[in-house]
Structure formats: structure tokens, C-alpha cells
Amino acid sequence: MADIHLNAISKRFGDVEVIPNLSLTMPDGKFTVLLGPSGCGKSTLLRIIAGLETPSSGEVRVGDRLVNDVPPSERGCALVFQNYALYPHKTVRQNLSFPLRMAKVAPAEQSARVDEIAAVLELTALLDRFPRQLSGGQRQRVAMGRAMIRRPEVFLYDEPLSNLDLELRVRLRLEIARTQRALKSTAVYVTHDQTEAMTLADQIVVLRKGRIEQVGAPLELYRRPANLFVAGFIGTPRINLFSVDSSEPVGEGTRLTIGKLSLWVPRHFQTPVQTVGFRPEQVRQGVAGPGQVGIELYDCETQAMEHLGDRAFCYLRSSLGDLVVLAPDADSHLSGRLSLAVNVDALHFFDSREMAIY
Ligand SMILES: Nc1ncnc2c1ncn2[C@@H]1O[C@H](COP(=O)(O)OP(=O)(O)O)[C@@H](O)[C@H]1O
Ligand SMILES: [Mg+2]
Known part of the structure; x- marks a missing residue:
């Protein structure tokens, strides 16, 4: 078992506490993604798990083992970085077998393991090439292979794809997901990219x-x-959020006022609603039907269109402020007066402490 447990971890650099008191379990055989904006402490946490950084307090456990005092090389973790470095004067085969040579694995076994890993990562045809003869993606796969070849129980990835172009990123993302499922190892993956996380x-x-x-x-x-x-961080385009001016019970529901817009929602709330939100892909144009809330907008102007092939999003300026909605078709520039309908279930409500109300 290689669950990873962080118990009451804190980390300070000098006077600055970057991780106050954090407890978290990363389950065995599962893929855990640490997601957050730059500087939030993702890499620090990963490095604490790897043993490259010492926590100021708290425990790190891998399986049943307390590893606080275990050196990185004995933790059974493989780390894959953003700036992967291969040995330029060694072939792919030599790069892959290097960790095994260091671990004094018998040559026949080394060779068998290299062939196995090369097959998993589709590197078989490239084994005799040098790094300079490989594309960026191929090099990254070799770097992953080198991390995998010692059969670690735990894979730690620190934004491994962020230097690559989009197409390659998407391909390697699938590669990583596939490898993870095949090896059933525990993975912890750091990124600021919510699409990658999702x-x-x-x-x-x-x-x-x-x-x-x-x-x-x-x-x-x-x-x-x-x-x-979290509502703002997950989902693209970003969720539309509006500040509520007043929230009062009316009949079987609540009337929310947002600027000149008045919204009646068939719900009672324990705490006053401060913010209401809906996701761009959940808005339809037209009159609200049963179970839906109607939103009337005036003076709409299309600021920009975002075409995603199967659908398009329209960035609007309106009487309600700026918002993004699903466009009815690819070249419709919405303007003027607009009626939108959103399912009641698709509305998100937040209180004055910015907590969601369910
Ligand atoms: N060795 C260090 N010395 C001082 N401050 C550091 C050190 N490493 C990281 N930090 C600070 O800790 C915070 C978290 O950094 P990091 O874990 O790298 O964030 P992330 O990976 O989420 O971008 C940042 O404010 C960073 O400046
Ligand atoms: Mg980082």
C-alpha cells in the first residue's frame, strides 16, 4: 500500500509561513492533482513528499511508514519535473537504464526492464537515438521512463507539461493517464492548469x-x-458571478436584486445570498420554462467570440455587467436586448463569507 498521508504539515521559509497546517491523504493507486495559482505552495508540498524539503512540523507517511527522516532516494518516489534533463551523450537506452545501473541491477534484467518501459511509452524504435535526435515530447517520455524504470510506488509530477506546446501537452496528458492506469501507482501531480487537473x-x-x-x-x-x-478556478470559460444587492423572501422563494435585474428563485436561504453565479455553458437563449430562471439583459454588446469548434462562447457587455454565454451558433454576434434562461439547479449561491449555499 502506498497511500500518502500528510498530517498537520506546516512549512516556513524564514519568517514566512507558506503552509500553515495541512492534512491530506492521497489514496493508493489514485491520481491526485494539487491545483492552485502560482505561489500557493504546490511545489513545496510535492518536495516535502519527495523529501527534498523538510516540513517545519507535521508528519509525512508513505503507506504505514513515517518517512520524515528517510532520505529522498529511499522513499520509493519518482519525481518528474518541468525541466527534464537527459544525459545528452547517452542514447535513449542508456538514459533509461542509468538508474538501474546505479542500483546495480544485473545487465540482463536492465535490458528486459528497458524494453518493457520502452514498449509502454512507445519508445522502442528510438532506443538507439541521442536526445538531440528526439522531439520535445519524445524527450519528455524518456524522462518519464527514466523515473518509471525503478518501479516506484509513487509518482510525483511537478508541472511536467507546462513547457510544451498545446498539441503535445494534450497527447502527453493522455500518455500519463494511460501509464498511471497501467501501473496502478499512486500519483501526485502539481499544476495551475484546471483543464489538466479536470x-x-x-x-x-x-x-x-x-x-x-x-x-x-x-x-x-x-x-x-x-x-x-473554487467556483472561479474550475471551469472554462470562467463562471459568471454577480453581486447581489438585496435578497428577500417572497412567497415560496426569494427575490434577488442585482442592479436593475430582479430574479425570483424558488428557494429559501438560511443565510443572505451575497453572490449568484452561473456557468456560461448552462445558459440558453430564450424565455424561461418550468424549473428555469429568466434573466433579461439590455444594451448587450459582443466584445469577443471564442470558437471551440463544436461550440462558441460570446463575451458580452450588458446591463448586468460583463458575462460569457454559450452562443446559439458560431457566427451570432449577440446584441441589444437578450432573454436568457438558466436551470434553477445550475445557479450557484454564495454567502457573505464567500461560502457556497446548498
Ligand atoms: N526555498 C525557498 N525560500 C524562500 N521562499 C520559498 C522557497 N521556496 C518557495 N518559497 C515561497 O513559498 C511559496 C510557495 O512556493 P511554491 O511551493 O513554489 O508555489 P507553487 O509551486 O504553488 O507555485 C512562494 O511564495 C515562494 O516564493
Ligand atoms: Mg511550482
Whole structure:
């Protein structure tokens, strides 16, 4: 078993506490993504797990083993970085077998393991090439192979794809997901890219300033964000959020006032609603039907269109402020008066402490 447990971890650099008090379990055989903006402490946490950084307090456990005092090389973790470095004067085969040579594995076994890893990563045809003869993606696969070849229980990835172009990033993302499923190892993957997190993770941990904002499966975070920060961080284009001026019970529901817009929602709230939100892809044009809320906009102007092939998003300026909505078709520039309908279930409500109200 290679669950990873962080118990009450804190980390300070001099006077600055970058991780206040963090506890987290990364389950065995699962893919955990640490997601958050730059500087929130993702790499620091990963380096604490790897043993490259010492926590100021708290425990790190891999399986049943307390590893605080175990050196990095004996933790059973393989680390894959953004700036992968291969030995330029060694072939792919020699690069891959190097960790095994260092570990004094018998030559026949080395060769068998290289062939096996090369097959998994589709590097077989490239084994006799030198790094300069490889594309960026191929080099990254060799770097991954070199990390994998010692059969670590745990893979730690620190933004391994962020230097690559989009197409390659998408391909290697699939590669990493596939490898993970094949090896059933425990993976911890650091990124600031929510799309990467959504596609790779079994479990996403959203971090902000060294604190956990929410832990959950990708769709859980998307559907039921715990707070404004998570709602804003997950989902592209970004969720539309509006400040509520007043919120009062009317009949079987609540009337929310946002500027000149008045919204009646068939719900009662325990705490006053401060912010209301809806995701761009969940807005339809037209009159609201049953179970929907109608939003009337005036003076709409299309600022920009975003074409994604199968659909397009329209960035609008309107009487309600700026918002993004799904465009009815690829070349429709919305303007003037607009009626939008959103399912009541697709509305998100937040209180004055920025916590979601469910
Ligand atoms: N060795 C260090 N000395 C001082 N401050 C550091 C050191 N490493 C990281 N930090 C600070 O800790 C915070 C978290 O950094 P990091 O874990 O690299 O964030 P992330 O990977 O999420 O971008 C940042 O404010 C960073 O400046
Ligand atoms: Mg980092």
C-alpha cells in the first residue's frame, strides 16, 4: 500500500509561513492533482513528499511508514519535473537504464526492464537515438521512463507539461493517464492548469495560500464548488458571478436584486445570498420554462467570440455587467436586448463569507 498521508504539515521559509497546517491523504493507486495559482505552495508540498524539503512540523507517511527522516532516494518516489534533463551523450537506452545501473541491477534484467518501459511509452524504435535526435515530447517520455524504470510506488509530477506546446501537452496528458492506469501507482501531480487537473485527476485538491479550499472528484468540484474561489478556478470559460444587492423572501422563494435585474428563485436561504453565479455553458437563449430562471439583459454588446469548434462562447457587455454565454451558433454576434434562461439547479449561491449555499 502506498497511500500518502500528510498530517498537520506546516512549512516556513524564514519568517514566512507558506503552509500553515495541512492534512491530506492521497489514496493508493489514485491520481491526485494539487491545483492552485502560482505561489500557493504546490511545489513545496510535492518536495516535502519527495523529501527534498523538510516540513517545519507535521508528519509525512508513505503507506504505514513515517518517512520524515528517510532520505529522498529511499522513499520509493519518482519525481518528474518541468525541466527534464537527459544525459545528452547517452542514447535513449542508456538514459533509461542509468538508474538501474546505479542500483546495480544485473545487465540482463536492465535490458528486459528497458524494453518493457520502452514498449509502454512507445519508445522502442528510438532506443538507439541521442536526445538531440528526439522531439520535445519524445524527450519528455524518456524522462518519464527514466523515473518509471525503478518501479516506484509513487509518482510525483511537478508541472511536467507546462513547457510544451498545446498539441503535445494534450497527447502527453493522455500518455500519463494511460501509464498511471497501467501501473496502478499512486500519483501526485502539481499544476495551475484546471483543464489538466479536470482530465487527469481522480481527486483534485484545490490550494490557495497553502490552505486546502476543497478536495473532491473533478465533477464534484465543478458541480458543487465549496466556495467562490473554487467556483472561479474550475471551469472554462470562467463562471459568471454577480453581486447581489438585496435578497428577500417572497412567497415560496426569494427575490434577488442585482442592479436593475430582479430574479425570483424558488428557494429559501438560511443565510443572505451575497453572490449568484452561473456557468456560461448552462445558459440558453430564450424565455424561461418550468424549473428555469429568466434573466433579461439590455444594451448587450459582443466584445469577443471564442470558437471551440463544436461550440462558441460570446463575451458580452450588458446591463448586468460583463458575462460569457454559450452562443446559439458560431457566427451570432449577440446584441441589444437578450432573454436568457438558466436551470434553477445550475445557479450557484454564495454567502457573505464567500461560502457556497446548498
Ligand atoms: N526555498 C525557498 N525560500 C524562500 N521562499 C520559498 C522557497 N521556496 C518557495 N518559497 C515561497 O513559498 C511559496 C510557495 O512556493 P511554491 O511551493 O513554489 O508555489 P507553487 O509551486 O504553488 O507555485 C512562494 O511564495 C515562494 O516564493
Ligand atoms: Mg511550482
